[in-house]
Structure formats: structure tokens, C-alpha cells
Amino acid sequence: MKDNNRLPLFDRSTATNEQAAVLDEILSGPRGNLDGPFLSWVYSPEFAQRAQRLGAFCRYDTGLPLRLSELAILVTAAHWRSQAEWHIHHPIALQAGVPAHVAGSIRCNETPVFDDPDDRLIYDFATQLNETRRVSNETYEQALNRFGHVVMVNLTGLLGYYTLVAMTLNVFETRAALQVELPFPE
Structure with missing residues (x-):
């Protein structure tokens, strides 16, 4: 298995x-692999079990379309300069419909040009929360009106979960399986 x-x-x-x-549950679930923080977390099996279950919910059941969830994950990965998180989620985001130029701008710490207002709203929400530790009243109200309370709670949880993932990957210097190139300078 991959080490770090x-x-x-x-x-x-x-x-x-x-x-x-824990490993069997992860492998038999929707992820189907151990790429990411799991081989770090497995040293604390109770933590691993709780975190991976939260992660499965945050990744697959937030009420957001996959494109928007993956966009929020990319914003978080770029904020933390998490090599493995970006490497794993960048192709998923592109396949889910995040435009390549948007992902590229996020990776380069540039504000993307958005064609879709939902993409812009998720980007603003995630960027504000990551950078200022708060979300402006204007952005909050727009997101609430668009997505509702349940999805707002889930989106906030998703951002927190992927911050945990990024921190884990960064602390233990974990790389994704087959990762050769780094998306961010060290």
C-alpha cells in the first residue's frame, strides 16, 4: 500500500x-480505494472510521450537484496547497463539469471568470470562509436563497471536512497514488 x-x-x-x-468499509464503499488520508488515519482506527463516514456523506450526499461539491473541494485544496487533495479531485471536478479554466485559475490563486452563477456563488462562499474565516452577509443570503438551510449546513461541513483532509495530507506529506507532478510549489 502507498506510504508517505x-x-x-x-x-x-x-x-x-x-x-x-475500517479499510474494508472504505474499499467496499463508493470510494473504492484508499487514496487520500485513509492510510494516515488508519493508525487511529476509531478516528478513521468516524472521519471516513463523514467524508462519504460530505462527498456524495450534501444535496449539491457533484460539480459544485468538487468546485468547493478545489477551492479548499488550493487554499491549503494540498498536493494530493488537488491531484485526486482535479480530474473528478473536470469530469463533473468544472471548466478547466476555472480550475486552473483556482490553482494559480487567481479569481476565475465564471459562466455559471452557482459556480460563482460556491466559489465566493468557499473562498470567503477559507480566507477570512467568515462568510459575508451578502454571500450568505445569496447562498441561503439558492440552496436552503440544509445544503448550507452541508456545504459548511464539506469545507470543514476537506480542510481536515488537506491538513492530514500536508502534515504527513502524503501524495496520491501514482502522483508524480505537484500542482503547487513546495
């Missing part, structure tokens, strides 16, 4: 029952 620079290589053959159960 700060934790020992995880060996499935020596996994505890709790570790094996």
Missing part, C-alpha cells in the same frame, strides 16, 4: 481487527 514520508508504511497483514474493518 512521515508515517511508517502501513502493512495490511499486521492490521488490527479495527484497522482491517
Whole structure:
């Protein structure tokens, strides 16, 4: 299994029952792989179990279209300059309909030009929360009117979850499987 620079290589053959159960749940779920923070989190199986379940909800069940969820994830990955998070989510975002020029601008810390007002709204919400630790009243009201309270809670949770992912990947210097190029300078 893929290792990273700060934790020992995880060996499935020596996994505890709790570790094996977490890994099996991740592999049998919608992700189907262990790319990302999971081989770091597995050193604390209870944390891994709780975090990966939250992550599955945040990734697949927020009430946002996949394009908007992935756009929010890219904003967070770029904010944290998370090499693996960007590497994993960039192709998913493009496939979900995030325009390549928008993703490129986000990666380069430039404000994108948006064709879709929902994309702009998600970008503004995620950028404000990541950069200022707050969301302006104007952006909040626009997002609330567009998406409603439930999705607003879920969007905020998604941004928090992917911040946790980025922090984990950065602390343990984790790279994605098969990642050769880095999207951000070190």
C-alpha cells in the first residue's frame, strides 16, 4: 500500500481487527480505494472510521450537484496547497463539469471568470470562509436563497471536512497514488 514520508508504511497483514474493518468499509464503499488520508488515519482506527463516514456523506450526499461539491473541494485544496487533495479531485471536478479554466485559475490563486452563477456563488462562499474565516452577509443570503438551510449546513461541513483532509495530507506529506507532478510549489 502507498506510504508517505512521515508515517511508517502501513502493512495490511499486521492490521488490527479495527484497522482491517475500517479499510474494508472504505474499499467496499463508493470510494473504492484508499487514496487520500485513509492510510494516515488508519493508525487511529476509531478516528478513521468516524472521519471516513463523514467524508462519504460530505462527498456524495450534501444535496449539491457533484460539480459544485468538487468546485468547493478545489477551492479548499488550493487554499491549503494540498498536493494530493488537488491531484485526486482535479480530474473528478473536470469530469463533473468544472471548466478547466476555472480550475486552473483556482490553482494559480487567481479569481476565475465564471459562466455559471452557482459556480460563482460556491466559489465566493468557499473562498470567503477559507480566507477570512467568515462568510459575508451578502454571500450568505445569496447562498441561503439558492440552496436552503440544509445544503448550507452541508456545504459548511464539506469545507470543514476537506480542510481536515488537506491538513492530514500536508502534515504527513502524503501524495496520491501514482502522483508524480505537484500542482503547487513546495
